[in-house]
Amino acid sequence: xxxxxxxxxxxxxxxxxxxxxxxxxxxxxxxxxxxxxxxxxxxxxxxxxxxxxxxxxxxxxxxxxxxxxxxxxxxxxxxxxxxxxxxxxxxxxxxxxxxxxxxxxxxxxxxxxxxxxxxxxxxxxxxx
Amino acid sequence: xxxxxxxxxxxxxxxxxxxxxxxxxxxxxxxxxxxxxxxxxxxxxxxxxxxxxxxxxxxxxxxxxxxxxxxxxxxxxxxxxxxxxxxxxxxxxxxxxxxxxxxxxxxxxxxxxxxxxxxxxxxxxxxx
Numbered sequence: 001x002x003x004x005x006x007x008x009x010x011x012x013x014x015x016x017x018x019x020x021x022x023x024x025x026x027x028x029x030x031x032x033x034x035x036x037x038x039x040x041x042x043x044x045x046x047x048x049x050x051x052x053x054x055x056x057x058x059x060x061x062x063x064x065x066x067x068x069x070x071x072x073x074x075x076x077x078x079x080x081x082x083x084x085x086x087x088x089x090x091x092x093x094x095x096x097x098x099x100x101x102x103x104x105x106x107x108x109x110x111x112x113x114x115x116x117x118x119x120x121x122x123x124x125x126x127x128x
Numbered sequence: 129x130x131x132x133x134x135x136x137x138x139x140x141x142x143x144x145x146x147x148x149x150x151x152x153x154x155x156x157x158x159x160x161x162x163x164x165x166x167x168x169x170x171x172x173x174x175x176x177x178x179x180x181x182x183x184x185x186x187x188x189x190x191x192x193x194x195x196x197x198x199x200x201x202x203x204x205x206x207x208x209x210x211x212x213x214x215x216x217x218x219x220x221x222x223x224x225x226x227x228x229x230x231x232x233x234x235x236x237x238x239x240x241x242x243x244x245x246x247x248x249x250x251x252x253x254x255x256x
Contacts, residue, residue, distance in 0.1 A: 009245030032160035081236040108209040117137030
């Protein structure tokens with residue numbers, strides 16, 4: 001893959017998010033479970049395509065971040081899609097271990113219940 | 129559902145996106161297909177919970193937007209989840225018709241191919 005050429009063809013629409021030029025990156029596994037959503041600057045996207053492993057931009061630490069660099073829970077890129085307006089990419093990955101830093105498979109493990117507010121659950125996600 | 133109370137319990141982290149205070153809203157159908165990603169301000173979330181139909185905030189038109197208000201392709205809310213850092217919600221909906229204004233079931237219908245760049249496809253999504 002010619003990474004520079006591919007990124008150019010994507011014709012992305014970077015948004016101004018917390019003072020940076022970023023796009024949205026939604027990451028799913030091969031069973032269509034949504035694992036997480038994060039941000040990418042152009043460098044994070046470039047590193048992802050060059051290495052075949054997911055890289056994001058951390059708005060809190062203000063730096064490029066290789067997913068799993070500390071935990072070992074890396075995400076191997078399988079394929080990816082762009083949305084119609086070009087401000088978001090959907091990445092299909094092979095997730096090693098869990099995606100969430102709180103130890104859950106998906107970052108979306110809080111279900112909103114009418115009576116109780118947030119309830120921790122993994123009901124929606126299946127690793128199988 | 130007491131909407132005000134529920135929103136308070138969510139403890140959301142609104143980000144500064146294109147000059148507005150917004151969260152990310154990822155919308156999926158009951159088969160785990162990712163239909164779209166958009167933004168919500170607090171009012172859009174409130175309207176969504178009050179009416180049971182998805183509302184978003186349009187950054188280009190700078191206003192609240194009821195999904196399907198013109199096309200009729202409304203999204204009925206089934207349930208929703210919050211992610212670990214509170215800047216994103218994942219909504220499971222019943223999608224009427226198609227989600228994308230370009231006429232595709234999902235907004236993520238551009239697959240990135242090594243040789244061709246963007247290729248329009250619906251291979252990843254199944255309505256069944």
